[in-house]
Amino acid sequence: MGAREKIRETNPAFYERYSQLEDSDEFWEFMIRPLRQSVRVNTLKAPLERVVERLSEEFELEPIPWVREGFFIDVDNLAKVPEHGLGLIFGQEASSMIPAVVLDPGPGELVLDMAAAPGGKTGQMASYMENEGCIVANDPVVGRANVLIANLNRLGVLIARVTVREGAYFGRFENTFDRILLDAPCSSVGMIRKGWRFLEGWRLRGVIRYMNLQKRLIMAAYRALKPGGTLVYSTCTIDPLENEEVVDYLLRKTDARLGSIDLPVRSSEPVLEWEGREYSGELKKALRIHPNDNDTEAFFVARIIKPEGGE
């Protein structure tokens, strides 16, 4: 049975909805193909070149084109890699390294990571900040926050404050943060390559529930952003209601603008019309990644700018 048939049989509503988005055999095959193991080198603990040199003695590394510290690695279990236990590398999916690259935080800045668990992106941002400045790393679920704490510890992050709040709470910090990452909770279509349960459990009503939450979160994030600051909105899903619809909502309600994203990554055309709704042409600047574009998880990334003298 081909991938298309397996998906159609497992969740017909899923197949019907996303065949309207893309319907190539390749798209369906990559949707369920197991992910390649990838890692990010944690430059907070040792220089990139030295870690790569040591790892290369024992493992095959293939650079990930869009992030300097990212590599695909030929190992089935990271517990076999000394650098993993020591916190010198972190298992992180290749496309999930994109949001922090796009956000591009620097040393000394004040950053909010609104939905931070499990912490790979927070650690990546701390690396770019060279452990100087401050990151408020939030997750509303205690169990997930504990995983976040453990991972930030292992990565040697000295500048994080971990909070357990509803993300919308941060709306009260008006015009405060230099940069904000909102890697929003979503229906996780991109995660099907990690777990079949994401396909089995997918429902349209879940997508709509997430969309409403995402709209609340993006408005709070934008409020908390300093004028002149950057907000990156990302999800690991392909549904236009959770991606283009949410960013379009922000563009319509505020003075937000989108910035272009210039990375060596293949992508699919952003959706400008869906179910009778038309979205702003600004969304052409967003990055929509389908699993077959780069053999990764699906992802959506938008770089949002708050104008100087803005809200």
Added chain:
Amino acid sequence: MKENPRGKIGLESDTELVKRLLMENYGHAPELVYRISGRGHRVYAWKPCPLEVRDVERRGVYFGRVESDGIRLSIEGSFLVGPGATRNVVRLDDERARRYLAGENVEITEEIHGWVIVAWRDYFLGSAKAKDGRLMNYIPKERRLRFKKSLK
């Protein structure tokens, strides 16, 4: 006999006490905020943040523990102190590093006693207790190497 540093907890600021113990034991103390917490005398370290956020669950990293005879560093603590340490650092070759990372005690030739930083190539493997020509292993179980393949 050296005095028990745990007896000093609460008598001077945590940061001052930890930095003094680090200087005594390893000859280097990073400029961080330190806090000693709980009956385990666990040490946490972080950098200041300009924004006051209430109800913070955790800041910084688990840095180590104040022991009755010195200060033991976690893996993270050793990566912070190790690059500047001027004494009590024991370097392992690849074969002993592999065994140490897998959770074994390993033999050393240095005549050294007490808490030391364990180093391997450019990395630091936390603190171990040097005693009778051996390093007693303190790698946490969940962080041990689970594959017995020799490192080149």
